[in-house]
Amino acid sequence: MEAKEIFKKLQDQFGEAVQELNDEVMQPYIKIAPDKTNEIAQFLRDEEDLQFDYLMCLSGLDLGENLGVVYHLYSMKLKHKIVLKTEVSKEKPDVHTVANIWRTADWHEREAYDLLGINFVNHPDLRRILLPDDWEGHPLRKDYKPQKSWHGIPVTLDSEEEENDAVEQ
Amino acid sequence: MTQWNNNFPDSRFELEVPDPLKTDEYVLNMGPQHPSTHGVLRVVLKTDGEIVESATPYIGYLHRTFEKHAEHMTWPQVVPYVDRMDYLASMNNALGYALAVEKLAGIEVNERAQYLRVIVAELNRIASHLVFFGTFGLDLGAFTPFLYGFREREMILDLFEEISGGRLLYNYIWIGGVAWDAPDGWLEKVIKFCDYFEPKIKEYNDLLTFNKIFIDRTAGIGVIPEDLAINYGLSGPTLRGSGVNFDLRKNDPYGIYDRFNFNVCVGDGTRGVVGDSWNRYWVRILEMVESTKIVRQAVEQIPDGDAKETVPKNVRVPAGEIYFRTETPRGELGYYIVSDGGKNPVRVKVRAPAFSNLSVLPAVAPGTMVADLVAILGSLDIVLGEIDR
Numbered sequence: 001m002e003a004k005e006i007f008k009k010l011q012d013q014f015g016e017a018v019q020e021l022n023d024e025v026m027q028p029y030i031k032i033a034p035d036k037t038n039e040i041a042q043f044l045r046d047e048e049d050l051q052f053d054y055l056m057c058l059s060g061l062d063l064g065e066n067l068g069v070v071y072h073l074y075s076m077k078l079k080h081k082i083v084l085k086t087e088v089s090k091e092k093p094d095v096h097t098v099a100n101i102w103r104t105a106d107w108h109e110r111e112a113y114d115l116l117g118i119n120f121v122n123h124p125d126l127r128r129i130l131l132p133d134d135w136e137g138h139p140l141r142k143d144y145k146p147q148k149s150w151h152g153i154p155v156t157l158d159s160e161e162e163e164n165d166a167v168e169q
Numbered sequence: 170m171t172q173w174n175n176n177f178p179d180s181r182f183e184l185e186v187p188d189p190l191k192t193d194e195y196v197l198n199m200g201p202q203h204p205s206t207h208g209v210l211r212v213v214l215k216t217d218g219e220i221v222e223s224a225t226p227y228i229g230y231l232h233r234t235f236e237k238h239a240e241h242m243t244w245p246q247v248v249p250y251v252d253r254m255d256y257l258a259s260m261n262n263a264l265g266y267a268l269a270v271e272k273l274a275g276i277e278v279n280e281r282a283q284y285l286r287v288i289v290a291e292l293n294r295i296a297s298h299l300v301f302f303g304t305f306g307l308d309l310g311a312f313t314p315f316l317y318g319f320r321e322r323e324m325i326l327d328l329f330e331e332i333s334g335g336r337l338l339y340n341y342i343w344i345g346g347v348a349w350d351a352p353d354g355w356l357e358k359v360i361k362f363c364d365y366f367e368p369k370i371k372e373y374n375d376l377l378t379f380n381k382i383f384i385d386r387t388a389g390i391g392v393i394p395e396d397l398a399i400n401y402g403l404s405g406p407t408l409r410g411s412g413v414n415f416d417l418r419k420n421d422p423y424g425i426y427d428r429f430n431f432n433v434c435v436g437d438g439t440r441g442v443v444g445d446s447w448n449r450y451w452v453r454i455l456e457m458v459e460s461t462k463i464v465r466q467a468v469e470q471i472p473d474g475d476a477k478e479t480v481p482k483n484v485r486v487p488a489g490e491i492y493f494r495t496e497t498p499r500g501e502l503g504y505y506i507v508s509d510g511g512k513n514p515v516r517v518k519v520r521a522p523a524f525s526n527l528s529v530l531p532a533v534a535p536g537t538m539v540a541d542l543v544a545i546l547g548s549l550d551i552v553l554g555e556i557d558r
Contacts, residue, residue: 026273026491053399057492059505059518070505072492072520076399076415083492104402107528115236130229130557139237 001049001080003028009050013043029083034069034095037086038122041098044073044082051075052082055102060112062142067093067118088118097123115140194222197539201230207304208553212530212546214539221542224534226527231557239517244270244484245344247517252338254519255555257300260286260293260329261497262555263342268423269493269504270344274486281474282346283425287467288359289332289341291460295366296325297498298453298460301550305450306377308547309386314377321369324362331355345480356468363461370458378454379440387450388441391533391545395444401532402525405500406456407549410436410449417496424495429466431459446548453498453550486510499523499550519558523551 007021007030017036022029032040044052052073059070071084088095097120099106109120110129117138120126128135136147146156195218200211209230215222235254239247251266252259264286271278303318326336332351333341341348377383393403398411408415416433418426434455436448488510494503500522507516526549534542 026489055402056494056501057503057505057518057520059516059520061507061516061518072503072505076413079420102402103400103532104525104528107524128229130232132229139234144237 001078003030003082006030006050006082009047010040010043014040027081027083029070029085031085031087034086034088035121036096037069037071037084037098038096038101040084041071041101045101049078051077053077053102055098055104055108056081058098058105058108058112060116060118060140062116062140063087064142066090067116069095069112069118071098093118094121095119096121099123114138117141192217199542201227207547207551210527210551210553210556212542214534214542216539219538219540221534221537221539224531224542226530228527228553228556231553233558235558236517236519239514241513243512244486244514247514248343249338249340251519252340253554254521254558255497255499255502255523255552256337257552258293258297258498259337259339260289260342261297261495262502263339264290264424265493265495265497265502266504267342267344268495269491269506270484270486272493273489273491273506273508274344274484276345276481276484277479279346279474279476279479280472281350282476282479284467284471285332285347285351285476286342287425287429288356288464288471289329289339291463291467292325292328292359292362294460294498295457296322298457299325301453301498302373302377302450305547305550306383308543309383311377311380311383314373317369317372317376321366324365328355328358328362331358343480344484346478347476347480350476356471359464360468363465367458367461370454373454378451384440384447386541387447387544387548388445390441390446390541391537391548392442392444393529393533397529397532398444401529403500403529404522404525405496405498406434406452407449407500407526409434409452410548411444412436412438412448417494417501421494423493428470429463431462434459446544449548449550486514494520497522499552499555500526519555521555521558523549523553524556527551527556 003023010018014036017033019031044050052075054074054076056072056074061068066087066089069086074081086095095118097109099109107129109123112118113120113126114128114130115138137144149155195216197214197216199214201209211227213225235250238250248263251262255262299318299322303315306314329339330336332355333339393411395411395413398408412435414433414435419433434452436443436452441447486508488508490507492503492505494501502522503520505518506514509515533545
């Protein structure tokens with residue numbers, strides 16, 4: 001099924017929650033509302049002529065002012081693909097989870113939470129996955145400043161840089 | 170509950186036994202330093218005697234923030250970093266990244282370079298499956314297969330050393346081509362290796378595949394049904410072991426893979442049931458044969474030319490984004506790359522196959538024995554460098 005038809009079908013079902021379609025890029029994407037991701041995902045997976053049963057990838061990214069989540073979907077049975085995108089503000093980064101639709105999203109969402117601080121509403125077990133539980137901040141944000149030390153282990157080389165600066169002056 | 174004091178001569182020793190007897194589940198920490206976890210993985214097991222009630226993997230011990238590093242590198246500088254993700258199949262990692270950037274930037278690649286890429290990628294697949302063959306046997310207490318597997322892998326590493334200079338991390342596949350053309354006589358050596366390697370498969374089968382003890386340890390253990398496998402995003406031999414005929418080289422062809430004849434190997438339940446540990450193992454053994462076939466065809470068809478011809482001096486990537494997936498020995502390796510037209514990527518997200526493959530463990534572990542969990546973990550063929558990135 002082509003991106004246009006999928007977009008049409010989603011719009012008929014969800015109305016304004018399905019915001020726009022961009023099919024001029026290499027891989028067409030559909031933009032959706034962050035608080036409707038769960039319902040839309042359910043629809044995409046269960047509808048007879050869509051059957052997106054395979055979540056290839058779920059990525060979080062920092063768009064500057066906002067945070068984004070990108071879903072790459074594939075249908076094993078019908079062999080078609082679609083990309084979904086959603087955007088949330090950094091102040092209130094709430095996206096509804098899809099971990100109950102595709103179980104593989106569980107860890108991917110934890111990763112996006114860990115590295116970008118995106119809050120997945122209704123996620124069954126939202127905690128850090130790659131970094132230690134008591135780490136500060138979310139490293140993949142563009143404005144991330146690492147902490148000085150972690151449990152007495154130096155993390156940054158700031159002190160060295162300061163020393164170098166002092167020597168140069 | 171039997172009463173303690175029935176035949177006991179002295180009632181002073183009568184004991185109060187609470188009814189029912191209180192038992193507690195036992196929490197067992199498997200790893201982070203454990204030979205069967207293939208790296209540094211910690212699995213917290215809740216056990217009831219020998220039976221696992223739940224298994225929770227804790228990952229991140231090898232986390233090196235590759236994705237953050239990539240944002241500060243120029244496009245070609247990322248290649249050595251991706252080599253270090255799945256360090257058992259560096260060629261396949263670099264191939265995926267190079268193809269993704271080339272597609273995004275619209276770079277055509279020299280024919281000879283494309284064939285060289287396929288040859289090294291498939292040889293690396295064999296080498297990776299040989300490590301799996303060896304360590305899987307080792308996990309289950311069979312030491313000899315490990316030596317056999319590494320004997321042949323050594324020859325592949327020698328070939329890689331000759332073509333790239335490296336034995337484990339190669340930095341060989343570059344954006345737009347390869348780092349060096351093959352040295353004189355290298356292709357003949359590859360064919361010689363294929364001739365030597367093919368009969369060895371029978372040896373592996375005699376030694377391990379159809380060994381009764383091995384079959385008893387793996388057949389019917391850790392069965393992953395088809396729908397569960399797809400829902401958990403499994404890929405590669407782990408998915409095909411569950412009977413799903415899906416291989417990106419065939420189903421979503423990339424590079425020049427559509428020019429070769431090979432079969433997609435699927436778990437067929439020759440022993441055990443489809444989707445168990447034995448069938449996942451079996452898929453990998455069969456795949457080694459198919460990879461040799463591809464290597465032979467590629468060497469036969471390879472044209473003359475300058476393999477470095479199309480390597481650009483400055484890689485310019487227009488603004489845009491792409492999700493590109495390739496089939497590595499462990500499954501679907503996807504790169505989600507965003508470019509703003511600058512000299513370094515804005516975002517490189519890696520969808521590591523072993524990441525999704527491992528996430529199925531909590532779903533299949535409950536109800537198995539602790540020793541069987543080692544077999545399941547081994548059959549998933551994880552590489553922690555890729556999971557933690």
